[in-house]
Amino acid sequence: MGATAGGTWRDIGCGTGAVTGAVLEVADPVGVIGADPSQGYVDYARGHIADRRAQFVLADAMQLPFADSTASVAVSGLVLxxxxxxxxxxxxxxxxxxPGGQVGVYVWDYGEGGMEAIRAFWDAAVTLDRQAKPLDEAVRFPLCARSPLGELLAGAGLQDVEVDEIRVPTRFADFDDYWTPFLGGQGPAPAYLAGLPEGHRAELREQLRAALPRAVDGSILLHARAWAARGRRGREGNPVNPAT
Structure with a gap:
C-alpha cells in the first residue's frame, strides 16, 4: 500500500491473524490491533502471534471500538x-x-474469469439444477468486482481510490485433487453438494470431469482472481457515515 514504516494499523476481520502477521513482517509498524467478531479467532490469533506489537480484540466491523483518527492504516482481507x-x-x-491515512481491502472475485475452480462448479451445477443459482457466490457477493469495490471506497469519502487485480494460478494434480475439497461440507459449494442425492452428485461430478481443461499429464491449471482496493482519507472534512 505504500504506507510509511512505523505507523499504527488496524486489521478488521482479522480471523486467525494472517494479515496481521504479514503487516508485522512487511510494514514494520509500531503496532497492529486485529479485530474480529469471533472469540475463537481472537483467541487463536492471540495464541499464535507472539509479537508484542500485536493485539487482538473482539469487535464488529460495523462498530469498531477505536477512537476517531487513531490509526495510520486500516485493512481488511477477504471479509467485506x-x-x-x-x-x-x-x-x-x-x-x-x-486524515491522510489509508484504507485497504481485498476480496476474491467469484464472477466470470475470477475464481475459476468455484466458477466451474456453479456453472455445471446450475446447468443441472436451476435452483442452485441463488447459492452461487457470484450472485450472493456482487461486491466482489472491480467497479463495485471501487465505488464502495469512494462512497465512504476516500480519495485517490485505486483497484488492482491480483491473479494467481491454482493447479490441481488431477480431477480427484480438484473434486475432493468439495466433499468437505464447509462453504456454499460443498454444502450444496452434500445435500444432493447420490445420483445427482455423480452427474455433477462427471459433468465437471468432462468440462475442466486438462494438460497432457492430467493436471488441471486454473486461476484465481482477487481485487485489492485502497484509498486515502482526505486531509479536510469528515468521512461519510452511511446509515446502517
Whole structure:
C-alpha cells in the first residue's frame, strides 16, 4: 500500500491473524490491533502471534471500538462480502484512520474469469439444477468486482481510490485433487453438494470431469482472481457515515 514504516494499523476481520502477521513482517509498524467478531479467532490469533506489537480484540466491523483518527492504516482481507453492511464497515475503517491515512481491502472475485475452480462448479451445477443459482457466490457477493469495490471506497469519502487485480494460478494434480475439497461440507459449494442425492452428485461430478481443461499429464491449471482496493482519507472534512 505504500504506507510509511512505523505507523499504527488496524486489521478488521482479522480471523486467525494472517494479515496481521504479514503487516508485522512487511510494514514494520509500531503496532497492529486485529479485530474480529469471533472469540475463537481472537483467541487463536492471540495464541499464535507472539509479537508484542500485536493485539487482538473482539469487535464488529460495523462498530469498531477505536477512537476517531487513531490509526495510520486500516485493512481488511477477504471479509467485506460477509459483512451485512459493507458500506458501514468501510466508513468505520475510514473514521479510525488519521486524515491522510489509508484504507485497504481485498476480496476474491467469484464472477466470470475470477475464481475459476468455484466458477466451474456453479456453472455445471446450475446447468443441472436451476435452483442452485441463488447459492452461487457470484450472485450472493456482487461486491466482489472491480467497479463495485471501487465505488464502495469512494462512497465512504476516500480519495485517490485505486483497484488492482491480483491473479494467481491454482493447479490441481488431477480431477480427484480438484473434486475432493468439495466433499468437505464447509462453504456454499460443498454444502450444496452434500445435500444432493447420490445420483445427482455423480452427474455433477462427471459433468465437471468432462468440462475442466486438462494438460497432457492430467493436471488441471486454473486461476484465481482477487481485487485489492485502497484509498486515502482526505486531509479536510469528515468521512461519510452511511446509515446502517
Amino acid at each position: 462480502n460477509f459483512v451485512p453492511h459493507p458500506a458501514r464497515a468501510v466508513a468505520e475503517m475510514t473514521r479510525v484512520v488519521v
